[in-house]
Amino acid sequence: MTDGLLLPRYRQILYAAANKAVQSARQFLRTGDIDSRSREITRAQEILIELASSVDSSKAPEFGERLLALYDYLQCRLAEANVQQRDWPLAEVGNLLGTLQEAWSQCTSIKQPELALAEV
Numbered sequence: 001m002t003d004g005l006l007l008p009r010y011r012q013i014l015y016a017a018a019n020k021a022v023q024s025a026r027q028f029l030r031t032g033d034i035d036s037r038s039r040e041i042t043r044a045q046e047i048l049i050e051l052a053s054s055v056d057s058s059k060a061p062e063f064g065e066r067l068l069a070l071y072d073y074l075q076c077r078l079a080e081a082n083v084q085q086r087d088w089p090l091a092e093v094g095n096l097l098g099t100l101q102e103a104w105s106q107c108t109s110i111k112q113p114e115l116a117l118a119e120v
Contacts, residue, residue: 008108011051015101018047022078022094029087041082044093048074070096 021044028037052071057064074093081089 008104011054011104012101012108014047014051015097015104018044018051019094019097019101021047022090022097025081026087026090026094029081029085029090034085037085038082041078041090045075045078048078070100 021040025037025040025044028034028040048071052068055064055067055071057068074096077089077093080086081093
């Protein structure tokens with residue numbers, strides 16, 4: 001689904017799946033399972049690509065650009081974690097994904113009239 005708009009529930013599912021993949025990668029890193037760690041990091045990277053492809057910057061260009069920059073940063077951290085086999089980049093990505101998931105959850109709980117007033 002890369003039409004520029006993700007349904008709010010689908011976005012929540014993607015954030016949860018990416019976070020789960022990162023947490024699994026951390027566990028596989030601790031146990032020394034290189035193949036599984038790499039597979040989970042790749043899964044998280046693919047989800048971030050899907051999220052990035054859905055960003056519509058036409059209504060809020062600065063927000064869209066910043067969100068894309070954050071997704072790029074997360075991709076770099078995941079690559080670093082995979083190459084250097086370190087936990088702290090994975091922990092950082094997991095924390096940021098959790099924050100993003102919570103923020104989007106709060107945004108989707110705002111009713112449309114309230115959101116329109118906030119934009120004025």
